[in-house]
Amino acid sequence: MRAWEVPAVPTLPGKAPLPRIHDTAAGTIVPIEESQAASLYVCGITPYDATHMGHASTYVAFDLLNRAWRDAGVTVTYVQNVTDVDDPLLERATATNVDWQWLAEDQTELFRTDMSALQVLPPAHYVGVVESIQWLFPIVEDLLARGLAYRVHGYTDEQGVVHPDGDIYLDLAAVRALPANEAGYSWEPGQVSHMSREEMLEIFAERGGDPERAGKRDALDPLLWRAAREGEPSWQAGSLGPGRPGWHIECTMIARHFVDGALTVQAGGSDLTFPHHDLGSGHSWAVANRPHARHYAHTGMVGLDGHKMSKSRGNLVLVSKLRAAGVDPAAIRLAIMSQHYRSDWFWTDELLERAIERLDVFRRAVAVADGSDDSAALQALDRTRALLAHDLDAPAALDELQLWAEDALTAAERAEAGEGERIGGGALITDVLSARFGISL
Ligand code: ZN
Numbered sequence: 001m002r003a004w005e006v007p008a009v010p011t012l013p014g015k016a017p018l019p020r021i022h023d024t025a026a027g028t029i030v031p032i033e034e035s036q037a038a039s040l041y042v043c044g045i046t047p048y049d050a051t052h053m054g055h056a057s058t059y060v061a062f063d064l065l066n067r068a069w070r071d072a073g074v075t076v077t078y079v080q081n082v083t084d085v086d087d088p089l090l091e092r093a094t095a096t097n098v099d100w101q102w103l104a105e106d107q108t109e110l111f112r113t114d115m116s117a118l119q120v121l122p123p124a125h126y127v128g129v130v131e132s133i134q135w136l137f138p139i140v141e142d143l144l145a146r147g148l149a150y151r152v153h154g155y156t157d158e159q160g161v162v163h164p165d166g167d168i169y170l171d172l173a174a175v176r177a178l179p180a181n182e183a184g185y186s187w188e189p190g191q192v193s194h195m196s197r198e199e200m201l202e203i204f205a206e207r208g209g210d211p212e213r214a215g216k217r218d219a220l221d222p223l224l225w226r227a228a229r230e231g232e233p234s235w236q237a238g239s240l241g242p243g244r245p246g247w248h249i250e251c252t253m254i255a256r257h258f259v260d261g262a263l264t265v266q267a268g269g270s271d272l273t274f275p276h277h278d279l280g281s282g283h284s285w286a287v288a289n290r291p292h293a294r295h296y297a298h299t300g301m302v303g304l305d306g307h308k309m310s311k312s313r314g315n316l317v318l319v320s321k322l323r324a325a326g327v328d329p330a331a332i333r334l335a336i337m338s339q340h341y342r343s344d345w346f347w348t349d350e351l352l353e354r355a356i357e358r359l360d361v362f363r364r365a366v367a368v369a370d371g372s373d374d375s376a377a378l379q380a381l382d383r384t385r386a387l388l389a390h391d392l393d394a395p396a397a398l399d400e401l402q403l404w405a406e407d408a409l410t411a412a413e414r415a416e417a418g419e420g421e422r423i424g425g426g427a428l429i430t431d432v433l434s435a436r437f438g439i440s441l
Pocket of ligand 1: 042043044251252276
């Protein structure tokens with residue numbers, strides 16, 4: 001589907017170092033080997049509620065990675081999905097009495113507008129589940145044929161809900177038993193999350209899994225295909241019968257479909273570590289006999305008033321609402337980047353106030369930094385590049401630019417009093433903020 005418009009990205013003098021990033025699977029900050037071309041997949045939204053600060057901070061974080069690669073001369077293939085059919089979307093449509101397709105398109109469009117306002121570089125491939133079903137279902141047919149997936153019988157659960165025949169699950173035990181590939185890689189659950197089975201079982205149920213489903217071979221086996229239910233949308237899918245795909249298979253296969261070989265970085269919020277990315281890597285292994293990604297990167301959770309921001313709690317700070325209230329999107333983005341992407345943090349009014357003040361400092365500073373000596377600006381560029389290359393340390397990099405801005409303002413004041421020269425490099429720092437941080441002054 002359509003993504004959003006590409007913001008202007010100025011070219012900076014020199015070249016940035018290759019970024020290093022914290023890899024959840026490795027448990028440490030690692031170098032990323034690709035120096036020519038890299039691929040990035042950030043799990044997309046389920047479009048049933050507008051972009052909240054948790055979403056925004058994730059897409060801004062990996063936008064920093066995308067921009068770091070580009071500044072280092074690396075070509076980036078960026079892919080993102082839209083889970084435009086899924087249980088929570090259908091539930092919301094029913095609860096609010098609107099058509100689910102209308103809701104999905106309406107909220108996807110709002111997301112595009114928010115991303116555009118935040119100057120997030122768009123993915124080259126922005127892909128919906130609905131538009132992928134026709135090439136996706138044969139992959140599930142193949143897993144069934146190879147004995148890596150199985151159908152369960154229908155039953156009526158304790159709440160009286162009828163589950164029809166034909167739901168299909170990935171057989172994790174069979175996937176684990178596949179022999180290692182020629183590179184010596186074989187797959188195990190827990191490679192990404194490092195969770196124990198007990199922890200997995202607990203979190204699986206909290207995050208959309210169905211460990212209690214009758215007929216499953218292992219409580220953790222993930223749903224590949226949901227057979228058609230009364231009142232739910234479904235698609236004809238060859239020997240699978242009518243239905244729709246499960247979340248992990250659609251997301252991992254959209255990544256596979258648009259990127260040749262393992263992803264350089266599979267990214268998302270830390271709540272996607274398990275089961276989504278952990279078991280998702282098993283889906284790719286079962287299908288393609290290779291690792292899903294070389295690295296897994298995760299953002300911390302954003303909270304409000306002492307609690308994690310969540311739809312169920314109703315404590316969402318929406319980008320669109322702030323924009324409607326007249327907040328400059330550049331200030332929203334600066335507030336997000338004042339926190340390290342891996343930390344859990346709370347959105348506060350003070351954070352936004354500080355970002356608005358900082359934006360003002362930057363704007364005033366670049367306007368008066370028109371002297372002939374731009375050496376301080378060039379040094380600030382070098383330090384910014386080094387800090388961002390070290391696990392995207394935007395808070396420290398922005399502090400560097402703030403120091404430069406304060407110096408520029410002081411020099412301008414002195415020059416006004418006839419006590420020296422203005423410093424130069426205002427145009428360069430404007431470009432640095434735009435190219436590396438997505439901030440337009
Ligand atoms: Zn995903």
